[in-house]
Amino acid sequence: MKRLVVVPLFIFMIWVGFSGSVCCQRPSAVNIGAIFTFDSVIGRAAKAAMEAAVSDVNADPGILNGTELSLIIKDVNCNVFMGSIEVFQLIEKEVVAIIGPQSSAIAHTISEIANGLKVPLISYAATDPTLSALQFPYFLRSTPSDSYQMTAMADFIDFYGWKEVIVIYVDDDYGRNGVSALDNALENKMTELSYKLSLPVHFDENDITVLLNDSKFLGPRVYVVHVNPDPRLRIFTLAQKLQMMTSNYVWLATDWLSATLDSLSPMNQTSLHNLQGVVALRQHTPESVHKKDFLSRWSKMQQKGLVSTGLNTYGLYAYDTVWAVASSINKLLNEKNITFSVSDGLIDRNETDMHLEKLKVFDGGNILRRKLLETNFTGLTGQVQFDHDRNIVSGGYDVINIDKMKIHTVGYWSSGLGFSSVPPETLKGKKNDSSEWDQKLQDITWPGGKTERPRGWVIADDERPLQIGVPNRASFVEFVTEEHDSHKIQGYCIDIFLEARKLVPYDVPYRFEPFGDGRSNPSYDELVRMVANDVFDVAVGDIAIVTNRTRIVDFSQPYASSGLVIVALISKNSSAWVFIRPFTVEMWCVTAAAFVMIAVVIWVLEHRVNDDFRGPPSRQLVTMFLFSFSTLFKTNQEATISSLGRLVMVVWLFLLMVITSSYTASLSSILTVQQLSTPVTGIDSLIASNWPIGYQVGSFAYSYLLESLHITRSRLVPLGSPLEYENALRKGPSNGGVAAIVDELPYVELFLAKKTDFEIIGQPFTRSGWGFAFQRDSPLAVDMSTAILKLSETGMLQEIRKRWFCKPKCSGEGRQSETHQLHLMNFWGLYLLCGIITLTALLAFLLRMVRQFVRSSPSSPSSSTTHCSQVIYNFFNFIDEKEEAIKKIFTQCENPQINVNSTRSTSHDISV
Numbered sequence: 001m002k003r004l005v006v007v008p009l010f011i012f013m014i015w016v017g018f019s020g021s022v023c024c025q026r027p028s029a030v031n032i033g034a035i036f037t038f039d040s041v042i043g044r045a046a047k048a049a050m051e052a053a054v055s056d057v058n059a060d061p062g063i064l065n066g067t068e069l070s071l072i073i074k075d076v077n078c079n080v081f082m083g084s085i086e087v088f089q090l091i092e093k094e095v096v097a098i099i100g101p102q103s104s105a106i107a108h109t110i111s112e113i114a115n116g117l118k119v120p121l122i123s124y125a126a127t128d129p130t131l132s133a134l135q136f137p138y139f140l141r142s143t144p145s146d147s148y149q150m151t152a153m154a155d156f157i158d159f160y161g162w163k164e165v166i167v168i169y170v171d172d173d174y175g176r177n178g179v180s181a182l183d184n185a186l187e188n189k190m191t192e193l194s195y196k197l198s199l200p201v202h203f204d205e206n207d208i209t210v211l212l213n214d215s216k217f218l219g220p221r222v223y224v225v226h227v228n229p230d231p232r233l234r235i236f237t238l239a240q241k242l243q244m245m246t247s248n249y250v251w252l253a254t255d256w257l258s259a260t261l262d263s264l265s266p267m268n269q270t271s272l273h274n275l276q277g278v279v280a281l282r283q284h285t286p287e288s289v290h291k292k293d294f295l296s297r298w299s300k301m302q303q304k305g306l307v308s309t310g311l312n313t314y315g316l317y318a319y320d321t322v323w324a325v326a327s328s329i330n331k332l333l334n335e336k337n338i339t340f341s342v343s344d345g346l347i348d349r350n351e352t353d354m355h356l357e358k359l360k361v362f363d364g365g366n367i368l369r370r371k372l373l374e375t376n377f378t379g380l381t382g383q384v385q386f387d388h389d390r391n392i393v394s395g396g397y398d399v400i401n402i403d404k405m406k407i408h409t410v411g412y413w414s415s416g417l418g419f420s421s422v423p424p425e426t427l428k429g430k431k432n433d434s435s436e437w438d439q440k441l442q443d444i445t446w447p448g449g450k451t452e453r454p455r456g457w458v459i460a461d462d463e464r465p466l467q468i469g470v471p472n473r474a475s476f477v478e479f480v481t482e483e484h485d486s487h488k489i490q491g492y493c494i495d496i497f498l499e500a501r502k503l504v505p506y507d508v509p510y511r512f513e514p515f516g517d518g519r520s521n522p523s524y525d526e527l528v529r530m531v532a533n534d535v536f537d538v539a540v541g542d543i544a545i546v547t548n549r550t551r552i553v554d555f556s557q558p559y560a561s562s563g564l565v566i567v568a569l570i571s572k573n574s575s576a577w578v579f580i581r582p583f584t585v586e587m588w589c590v591t592a593a594a595f596v597m598i599a600v601v602i603w604v605l606e607h608r609v610n611d612d613f614r615g616p617p618s619r620q621l622v623t624m625f626l627f628s629f630s631t632l633f634k635t636n637q638e639a640t641i642s643s644l645g646r647l648v649m650v651v652w653l654f655l656l657m658v659i660t661s662s663y664t665a666s667l668s669s670i671l672t673v674q675q676l677s678t679p680v681t682g683i684d685s686l687i688a689s690n691w692p693i694g695y696q697v698g699s700f701a702y703s704y705l706l707e708s709l710h711i712t713r714s715r716l717v718p719l720g721s722p723l724e725y726e727n728a729l730r731k732g733p734s735n736g737g738v739a740a741i742v743d744e745l746p747y748v749e750l751f752l753a754k755k756t757d758f759e760i761i762g763q764p765f766t767r768s769g770w771g772f773a774f775q776r777d778s779p780l781a782v783d784m785s786t787a788i789l790k791l792s793e794t795g796m797l798q799e800i801r802k803r804w805f806c807k808p809k810c811s812g813e814g815r816q817s818e819t820h821q822l823h824l825m826n827f828w829g830l831y832l833l834c835g836i837i838t839l840t841a842l843l844a845f846l847l848r849m850v851r852q853f854v855r856s857s858p859s860s861p862s863s864s865t866t867h868c869s870q871v872i873y874n875f876f877n878f879i880d881e882k883e884e885a886i887k888k889i890f891t892q893c894e895n896p897q898i899n900v901n902s903t904r905s906t907s908h909d910i911s912v
């Protein structure tokens with residue numbers, strides 16, 4: 001069963017005509033050895049092929065004329081130990097070369113023996129690439145190395161664009177080293193050999209079943225099978241039983257499968273049925289007359305019952321190998337007699353009873369090796385030549401596809417030319433390289449019967465739906481949570497996921513798994529870690545994309561933008577006396593003093609020259625101050641006459657202009673700009689301060705504040721819900737609350753939509769987004785990202801957001817205009833003042849009316865009322881006088897000439 005049993009060929013040089021010949025007489029026979037496993041797919045074909053080759057060589061007078069080539073075959077039955085023993089037995093018989101072994105594991109061992117005894121080994125079936133090492137100079141390979149085959153396989157996988165591959169191999173030298181060559185080749189194509197599933201060397205059906213059943217849940221569905229030829233094709237039979245030969249699956253096999261199929265003759269229909277859709281490689285051998293003749297000879301032999309097996313490519317290589325050896329011996333004999341000598345250095349013969357003295361070193365070994373490497377002839381497999389790695393120069397591979405119970409060759413691969421649908425030798429003349437050559441294969445029918453390229457992986461199936469971890473939020477449940485009663489998982493994030501899933505071009509069965517107890521918000525870092533640790537396949541929720549998390553999982557594109565912001569309490573400017581606030585007390589005092597001073601100064605400068613400033617002292621006083629205050633409004637004021645007065649006025653008016661405009665500006669800023677109750681003005685002042693800072697339980701804000709901003713742990717206060725936010729902010733830093741809360745923008749917007757006394761301070765100081773977390777390199781992440789981008793471009797994201805968060809109105813919309821409006825509250829002090837004065841004036845008016853009424857009807861006053869009414873009467877008299885005076889002043893202001901006389905007399909009085 002071992003794949004490549006090298007037939008040990010013993011070249012026995014028997015000098016039969018020794019005594020009779022004079023010089024350079026050729027021996028009558030030369031022994032070559034062959035070791036392989038007789039009862040194996042390759043061995044059966046190779047045995048018949050080698051025997052045919054030996055008889056052809058002996059029948060051909062052009063080669064080894066007069067010398068008979070005799071082949072000594074030994075069965076090693078896939079046993080490394082047996083293989084070594086057989087080699088010694090062959091060497092005893094003085095073989096000049098050994099054809100074989102078939103198995104790579106045996107080849108490793110006996111190559112060392114061949115080195116020691118200088119007997120070339122030519123294997124037509126041991127494909128382990130490591131045998132090309134310089135360690136084994138006497139090992140030649142007349143079949144392509146697996147590193148060549150794996151390059152073809154990797155090219156094929158890349159041709160179809162699969163990025164993840166599972167390989168099933170037997171865990172021996174052949175399997176392991178072949179897979180490692182595949183791994184290297186795939187790496188060059190940026191493709192990952194995700195899983196290497198090994199089978200024991202003598203695997204049974206149970207081993208395969210367990211391995212295949214487990215591999216169903218791995219994800220990739222591209223299988224490369226690299227095992228020893230198995231005529232029962234158990235792997236595919238069992239895969240069929242496990243429903244793994246269906247669409248979605250890709251089955252690729254190395255040349256073991258084609259060798260097996262070619263040797264199965266007549267073809268077992270059941271086996272072919274199980275292979276529906278499989279793609280395999282077969283060493284390419286160009287069509288030729290020589291090959292055709294041999295094939296028809298083979299089928300005649302089959303009909304006669306001389307051979308029990310079909311001819312596979314390994315048989316062709318075995319045939320050519322015998323010819324290569326024969327022609328090399330022929331060339332050797334032209335130069336040298338065949339001699340063996342005992343090497344004392346090699347074996348201390350006195351130490352053992354094993355008759356090792358029979359082991360002799362082949363003197364011509366090195367020359368024969370060189371002759372072999374110089375081989376250049378056209379055989380059944382095409383041109384037979386060895387490259388500098390001592391491997392045959394290969395003609396490439398056929399790509400075969402099993403469909404409708406038949407083997408179809410769908411194309412060819414050769415290094416340099418890549419894939420083509422015509423045999424590579426027909427392209428050879430044109431020096432076109434693969435980049436110029438149209439890379440194409442005929443249509444391949446995949447398992448399940450479809451011709452379109454299978455995706456090559458599944459993220460989940462009905463047997464094992466995608467496990468989606470969902471944060472079970474306790475606050476801000478609009479984003480995502482598990483309903484308490486119905487246990488339904490719902491929220492903004494869930495809606496986005498479901499919409500995006502519709503745009504993923506394949507079915508994704510899933511199951512939501514709430515994470516968290518529902519009483520407090522779960523730790524999002526923990527959730528992400530569970531995705532990385534394979535507890536969940538995906539995490540869907542309001543998961544911030546931060547560096548720490550991207551190290552362990554892959555995120556989709558963000559579906560919502562986020563960022564950390566600071567929220568603090570604002571004090572609404574509800575003070576009624578806000579109009580006082582633009583100036584400090586000192587400012588107010590100085591301003592008032594300035595008015596008085598200007599009044600006095602102008603009076604001093606003007607009263608002598610300006611009639612307006614004359615009159616009785618009381619009137620002058622009133623004029624003086626009215627003048628001063630009316631400068632504020634630049635109306636109704638007496639003209640200044642003196643030049644000094646005018647100078648003072650100019651300066652004063654300029655000062656007033658500056659002061660009033662500053663007042664206006666300051667007042668409007670006080671009224672429109674929100675005043676914060678804390679002195680926190682941004683993240684820097686928050687860091688520098690010593691106040692406690694609130695954060696949301698479970699949020700990444702905690703570790704961010706702790707590690708990136710170096711805020712001490714004791715200052716961080718966990719807050720679970722909007723209610724706790726509100727209470728903590730209202731209490732303030734000094735009463736066990738917090739000065740500010742650092743949280744992500746979407747939560748804060750939701751919080752602020754319901755509460756009006758809080759405000760975001762400054763801009764978000766980090767920028768990030770929310771995405772879904774996938775396991776590393778999950779192909780679903782890419783498709784989800786595409787879906788999210790599509791949602792975003794079609795406006796669906798915004799729509800979902802509105803559905804959840806804009807039931808009354810969207811947060812942030814009405815709020816902005818509101819903050820710039822002024823409320824009555826801001827001005828009720830002024831209104832109050834104005835009202836009091838107006839009411840007082842009205843009252844005074846009413847009282848005067850009463851007094852007039854009392855005066856005009858002097859009824860008999862009772863003793864008690866007389867005194868009272870007298871007081872009122874006197875008061876009104878007083879008011880009356882004052883009023884009269886004021887009225888006069890106003891009249892005079894309006895029409896100064898009319899009252900010139902009275903004014904003059906008054907001012908005169910004062911001046912006296």
Ligand SMILES: *[C@@H]1O[C@H](CO)[C@@H](O)[C@H](O)[C@H]1NC(C)=O
Pocket residue numbers: 061062065066
């Ligand atoms: C082969 O050898 C025989 C005699 O030994 C000789 O007559 C014959 O010409 C040789 N043939 C070739 C092709 O060398």
Ligand SMILES: *[C@@H]1O[C@H](CO)[C@@H](O)[C@H](O)[C@H]1NC(C)=O
Pocket residue numbers: 209210213214
């Ligand atoms: C395959 O594995 C699943 C679960 O691991 C198990 O239930 C089932 O029985 C297995 N099937 C076979 C054929 O072993």
Ligand SMILES: *[C@@H]1O[C@H](CO)[C@@H](O)[C@H](O)[C@H]1NC(C)=O
Pocket residue numbers: 232233237268269270271
């Ligand atoms: C074909 O192969 C199947 C299993 O591989 C076997 O059961 C059946 O007997 C074979 N049929 C023939 C005709 O060899």
Ligand SMILES: *[C@@H]1O[C@H](CO)[C@@H](O)[C@H](O)[C@H]1NC(C)=O
Pocket residue numbers: 022023024025335336337
């Ligand atoms: C081969 O052996 C014969 C006799 O032993 C000898 O005469 C002849 O020279 C040898 N030939 C070579 C090439 O060594």
Ligand SMILES: *[C@@H]1O[C@H](CO)[C@@H](O)[C@H](O)[C@H]1NC(C)=O
Pocket residue numbers: 350
């Ligand atoms: C081996 O033994 C023989 C006699 O038994 C002796 O003559 C010979 O020298 C020994 N050779 C070595 C290498 O020891």
Ligand SMILES: *[C@@H]1O[C@H](CO)[C@@H](O)[C@H](O)[C@H]1NC(C)=O
Pocket residue numbers: 376377
């Ligand atoms: C091999 O033989 C072919 C013709 O048979 C020749 O064209 C080619 O150059 C040879 N190659 C070498 C390396 O000698």
Ligand SMILES: *[C@@H]1O[C@H](CO)[C@@H](O)[C@H](O)[C@H]1NC(C)=O
Pocket residue numbers: 430431432436
């Ligand atoms: C490549 O092939 C095309 C057509 O097959 C031919 O026209 C062109 O000359 C070739 N280029 C080279 C460099 O041989």
Ligand SMILES: *[C@@H]1O[C@H](CO)[C@@H](O)[C@H](O)[C@H]1NC(C)=O
Pocket residue numbers: 548700703704707708
């Ligand atoms: C980053 O991850 C490490 C290890 O998981 C953890 O100790 C650290 O707190 C995390 N830092 C942030 C900023 O999340």
